[in-house]
Amino acid sequence: MNKEERLIKRYKAEKRFQFYGKAAIFMALLFLVVFLTKIFSTGYTAFQKTWLVIPVNYNADLLYLDPDKKPTTEDINDADFYEFGIETFISLDPDASEDQIMELKKMFAFTFERELKYYLLDNPDSFGKTVDVKLTASDDLDQVFKGNYPRDIPENRRRASDYQLKIFDKLDEDGRVISEFNASFFTNADSREAELAGIASSFMGSLFSILVCLSIAFPVALLAAVYLEEFAPKNRFTDFIEVNINNLAAVPSIVFGLLGLGVLLAVFGLPRSTPLVGGITLSLMTLPTIIIAARASLKAVPPSIREAALAMGASKMQTTVHHTMPLALPGTLSGTIIGLAQALGETAPLILIGMVAFVNTIPGTPMDPAASLPVQIYIWAESAERGFVEKVSACIMVLLFFLIFMNLGAQLIRHKFEKKWN
Amino acid sequence: MNSVIFLTIVLLALSSYFFGRKKAILIQSNKRLTALPKFYGYYLAIWCGAPAFLLYALWSIFEPSIVRFFILSDYSSQGLLEGELNLFYEKVKSLSRNQYSGELTAELQRSAEKYLNFRDIAKWSKVVIVLSLLIASTGYAYTKISKNTKTREPVEIFLKGVFFLSSLAAILTTIGIIFSLLFQTIEFFQVIPLFDFVFGMHWYPAKAFVRDASEALDPSMYSDTFGAVPIFAGTFFIALIAMCVAIPIGLLSGIYMAEYASKRLRQYAKPVIEILAGIPTVVYGFFAALTVGPFLKDLGLSLGLEVSAESALAAGGVMGIMIIPFISSLSDDVITSVPQNLRDGSYAMGATKSETIKRVIFPAALPGIVGSILLGVSRAIGETMIVVMASGLAANLTLNPLESTSTITAQIVVILIGDQQFGDPKTQAAFALGLSLFIVTLVLNIVALSVVKKYREKYE
Numbered sequence: 001m002n003k004e005e006r007l008i009k010r011y012k013a014e015k016r017f018q019f020y021g022k023a024a025i026f027m028a029l030l031f032l033v034v035f036l037t038k039i040f041s042t043g044y045t046a047f048q049k050t051w052l053v054i055p056v057n058y059n060a061d062l063l064y065l066d067p068d069k070k071p072t073t074e075d076i077n078d079a080d081f082y083e084f085g086i087e088t089f090i091s092l093d094p095d096a097s098e099d100q101i102m103e104l105k106k107m108f109a110f111t112f113e114r115e116l117k118y119y120l121l122d123n124p125d126s127f128g129k130t131v132d133v134k135l136t137a138s139d140d141l142d143q144v145f146k147g148n149y150p151r152d153i154p155e156n157r158r159r160a161s162d163y164q165l166k167i168f169d170k171l172d173e174d175g176r177v178i179s180e181f182n183a184s185f186f187t188n189a190d191s192r193e194a195e196l197a198g199i200a201s202s203f204m205g206s207l208f209s210i211l212v213c214l215s216i217a218f219p220v221a222l223l224a225a226v227y228l229e230e231f232a233p234k235n236r237f238t239d240f241i242e243v244n245i246n247n248l249a250a251v252p253s254i255v256f257g258l259l260g261l262g263v264l265l266a267v268f269g270l271p272r273s274t275p276l277v278g279g280i281t282l283s284l285m286t287l288p289t290i291i292i293a294a295r296a297s298l299k300a301v302p303p304s305i306r307e308a309a310l311a312m313g314a315s316k317m318q319t320t321v322h323h324t325m326p327l328a329l330p331g332t333l334s335g336t337i338i339g340l341a342q343a344l345g346e347t348a349p350l351i352l353i354g355m356v357a358f359v360n361t362i363p364g365t366p367m368d369p370a371a372s373l374p375v376q377i378y379i380w381a382e383s384a385e386r387g388f389v390e391k392v393s394a395c396i397m398v399l400l401f402f403l404i405f406m407n408l409g410a411q412l413i414r415h416k417f418e419k420k421w422n
Numbered sequence: 423m424n425s426v427i428f429l430t431i432v433l434l435a436l437s438s439y440f441f442g443r444k445k446a447i448l449i450q451s452n453k454r455l456t457a458l459p460k461f462y463g464y465y466l467a468i469w470c471g472a473p474a475f476l477l478y479a480l481w482s483i484f485e486p487s488i489v490r491f492f493i494l495s496d497y498s499s500q501g502l503l504e505g506e507l508n509l510f511y512e513k514v515k516s517l518s519r520n521q522y523s524g525e526l527t528a529e530l531q532r533s534a535e536k537y538l539n540f541r542d543i544a545k546w547s548k549v550v551i552v553l554s555l556l557i558a559s560t561g562y563a564y565t566k567i568s569k570n571t572k573t574r575e576p577v578e579i580f581l582k583g584v585f586f587l588s589s590l591a592a593i594l595t596t597i598g599i600i601f602s603l604l605f606q607t608i609e610f611f612q613v614i615p616l617f618d619f620v621f622g623m624h625w626y627p628a629k630a631f632v633r634d635a636s637e638a639l640d641p642s643m644y645s646d647t648f649g650a651v652p653i654f655a656g657t658f659f660i661a662l663i664a665m666c667v668a669i670p671i672g673l674l675s676g677i678y679m680a681e682y683a684s685k686r687l688r689q690y691a692k693p694v695i696e697i698l699a700g701i702p703t704v705v706y707g708f709f710a711a712l713t714v715g716p717f718l719k720d721l722g723l724s725l726g727l728e729v730s731a732e733s734a735l736a737a738g739g740v741m742g743i744m745i746i747p748f749i750s751s752l753s754d755d756v757i758t759s760v761p762q763n764l765r766d767g768s769y770a771m772g773a774t775k776s777e778t779i780k781r782v783i784f785p786a787a788l789p790g791i792v793g794s795i796l797l798g799v800s801r802a803i804g805e806t807m808i809v810v811m812a813s814g815l816a817a818n819l820t821l822n823p824l825e826s827t828s829t830i831t832a833q834i835v836v837i838l839i840g841d842q843q844f845g846d847p848k849t850q851a852a853f854a855l856g857l858s859l860f861i862v863t864l865v866l867n868i869v870a871l872s873v874v875k876k877y878r879e880k881y882e
Binding site: 016017027029038039220223227231255263269291341342345377403 | 483486574578581582584585586588589590591592593595596598599601602603605606670671672673674675677678679682683691694695697698700701702703704705707708709711712713743746747750774775776777779780797800801803804805806807810811831834835838839840844852853856859860863864867868871
C-alpha cells in the first residue's frame with residue numbers, strides 16, 4: 001500500500017467516524033420525534049368527546065308527574081329517569097326486541113339518567129315537550145366514531161354490535177352524532193368507564209403532593225446549602241454530609257418509596273394513599289437536587305460581596321442573610337423548579353405508599369386519598385379497554401405540558417434574575 | 423385542637439417580636455443598646471415560640487404510643503401475640519370514634535372509655551404544659567432583655583443551629599432508608615436463610631400467601647420460594663440490554679457534540695437530546711408496552727421468531743433510550759475537559775481528527791467515560807416503571823432477550839402494590855430486595871463518583 005492509498009483510507013475512516021457521530025445524534029433525535037408523534041397521534045382524540053343528540057319527550061306520564069302543574073325542582077329530583085331513559089331509547093327503534101333494548105341502552109354512558117334529569121332542571125320549559133338532548137355516547141361508540149376501532153372485523157370480536165352500529169349510523173346520517181371539546185376530561189374524577197374518566201382527581205393529587213414537597217424541600221434545602229457553603233467548618237463531619245448528599249441524589253426513587261412505606265406509614269402512622277405522605281416522600285427525594293443547585297449558586301456569588309458587607313460591620317449572619325442568600329436565590333429557585341418537575345413525573349415511590357387507589361372523588365385537602373398524574377397514567381395503561389389508551393396519551397400530554405412549562409419557567413428565572421459575575 | 427395550639431404559639435411569638443422591639447426602644451431612651459432593636463424582638467420571639475413548639479411537637483409524636491401503652495398494659499400479661507394486640511387496639515380506637523361495627527365485649531367497652539379518658543387528659547395537660555412553658559420561657563427572656571443583655575449573638579447562634587439541623591436532613595434521610603430497609607430485612611432473614619435468598623433459583627412470592635400470622639411461623643412452606651437469583655439475573659440482563667443501546671449512541675453523540683459539532687448544532691441539539699432525560703419514566707413504560715412491545719412481536723412473527731409481548735428487549739431498549747442523554751452529556755463534559763495541548767500535539771504529528779479522538783482523547787478521557795457509564799448502569803438497575811409496565815412480572819431465569827424476565831424493582835412494586843401486611847415474609851422480601859438494590863446502586867455511585875472526581879483532579 002503506498003502513501004496515497006493509505007491517506008485515502010485514513011480520510012475515509014475520518015468520514016466514517018463523523019458519520020457515526022451524526023447518526024448517533026440523529027438516532028437520539030429520531031427516538032424523541034417518534035415518541036412524541038406516537039403520544040400526540042393517539043392522544044389528541046381524547047380531547048374530543050362524542051355526544052348523541054336524541055329527541056326526548058319530557059312527557060308527564062312517562063315521568064309519573066302531574067301534567068297540569070309545572071314540576072318543582074324537588075319533583076324532578078324525585079322522579080325516576082331510568083325507566084324514562086329506556087322509553088326514550090326505544091323511541092329510536094320502536095321494533096326493538098328485549099335484547100336490542102339493552103344494546104340501545106349500552107350505546108350511552110351510564111350517566112344518562114343524570115344527564116336527562118339535569119337537562120330538565122336547567123330547562124324547565126321543556127316539560128311536556130319533545131326536545132333534542134345531548135347524551136354522552138359509550139366509549140365503544142366514541143372510539144368507533146373517532147376511527148380508533150376497526151368496523152370490518154367479525155361482530156363477536158367487536159365491542160360494538162352490528163345492531164348498535166346500525167342505529168349509530170342512522171343517527172350519524174341525521175347529523176345527530178356530534179363531537180365537542182371534552183371538558184369532562186378535565187373536570188371529572190377517575191372512573192371505570194372510559195368515556196367518563198377524567199384527570200381532575202389525579203391533578204389535584206399531584207398539585208397537593210407538589211405543594212407539600214415544595215414547602216418542605218425548599219426551606220430545608222436552602223438552609224442546608226447555606227450552612228454547608230457559608231458556615232460549616234472544614235472537618236470530617238461536613239465531608240460526611242457532603243458525601244451523603246451526593247449519594248442520596250443517585251439513590252433509585254423506589255428506595256424512597258420503601259422509606260415512605262417503612263417509616264412514614266409504618267412507624268409514624270401517617271394516613272395511607274394521601275398526597276401528604278406522597279409529598280413528604282417526594283421532598284426527601286428532591287432535597288439533594290435542590291441542595292446541590294443552591295450550593296452551586298451560593299458558590300457563584302463572588303467573595304467581594306461578602307467582604308464588602310463584612311467591612312461595613314455586618315456580622316457573618318447578616319452578610320449571609322442580607323446579601324449572599326438573595327443573590328443566590330434565582331439559581332436556587334430554578335434548581336427547585338427542576339427538582340419539582342422531577343418529582344411531578346415520579347411514579348414508583350407513590351405506588352408504594354398506596355397512591356394507586358381508585359379514587360372517584362376529587363380530593364379537597366392533602367389528607368384525602370388521591371392518585372397523581374403519573375400514577376393515573378399507570379392505572380389507565382394497565383386497564384384493557386381501548387378507550388383508555390387515548391386517555392393515557394392525553395394524560396401524558398397534560399403531564400408533559402406541565403413539565404415543559406416548569407422547565408421553561410426555571411430557564412426564565414435563571415436568565416432574567418441571575419446576575420452574571422465577570 | 424392541635425392547629426389551635428399551633429396557631430396560638432405562632433401568634434404569641436409574632437406579638438412578642440413587636441413587644442420586644444418596643445421594649446428595646448424604651449431602653450434606648452436612657453441606655454445604649456447592645457444590638458438593633460429588632461434583635462430584641464427576635465430574641466423574645468424565639469424564646470417564646472421555640473421551646474413551646476418543640477415540646478408541642480415531641481408531645482404530639484409520642485402521645486399516641488404512650489396512650490397505647492397504657493391501654494394495652496392491662497392485657498400484656500395475657501400472653502397475646504403482637505398482631506392480636508394491634509387488632510384489639512384498632513378496635514378500641516374505632517369504638518371510641520363510634521365507628522365500630524363488630525361484636526362488643528365488656529373489655530372492649532372498658533378500654534374504649536379508658537382510651538377516651540386518656541385522650542382527654544392528654545389533650546388538656548398538653549395545653550396547660552405547653553402554655554406554661556411558653557409563659558416561663560418568655561418571662562425569662564423578658565427579664566434578660568430588661569437587663570439589656572446581648573441579644574444579637576444568641577439570635578444568630580439559634581439561626582445557625584437551625585441551618586445546621588437542616589443540613590442534617592440528608593443524613594437523617596439516609597439513616598431512615600437504612601433503618602427501614604435493614605429492620606425488615608433482618609426479620610426476613612430470620613425466616614428465610616440468607617443462603618436460600620442469595621443462591622436460590624426459584625422466585626414465587628405468591629406462594630407465600632398466608633391467611634393469619636400463626637401460619638407465617640412455619641418456615642418449611644417457604645423453601646424454594648424466595649430464591650433471588652432469577653431476579654438479580656433479570657435485573658442485570660435488562661440493564662445490559664439498555665447499556666447496549668445507550669453506550670454506542672450516547673458515547674458517539676457525546677464525542678460528536680464535543681469535538682465536531684458547530685456551535686449552533688450544540689446549542690440546539692444538546693437541550694433537545696436532554697429532553698429525553700426529562701420525560702417521566704412512566705411515559706417510557708407506556709411507550710414500551712403499547713408501541714415497542716407489540717412492534718417487536720409482529721416483527722418477530724414475520725421473521726418466524728417467537729417474541730413475547732413483554733420481552734426483555736422492549737423494556738431494555740426503551741430504558742436505553744432513556745439513558746442516552748446521561749451518557750452523552752457526561753461524556754461530552756469529560757471530553758471537553760481534556761486539555762487542548764493533547765489535541766494539538768496529536769495534530770502536529772499529522773493525525774486526523776478521528777485518529778486523535780480514538781488514540782489520544784478517548785484513552786485520556788476513559789476514566790471519566792467509565793464513570794459516566796457506571797452512573798448510567800446504576801440508573802438502569804434502579805429504573806422501575808419501564809420494567810413494571812413493559813417487562814414480565816414472572817421471574818424467569820433466561821438469557822433470551824425475546825422472553826420476559828423480571829427485575830428487583832418490578833418485584834418490589836408487584837409485592838407492595840395494594841395493601842401490605844407488615845410482618846409477612848412476602849412484604850419483608852420486598853424490603854430485602856430494596857436493600858440489595860440500595861447496596862448495588864450505592865457501590866456503583868461511589869465508584870463512579872470517585873473515578874470522575876479523580877479524573878477531574880488530574881486535568882485541573
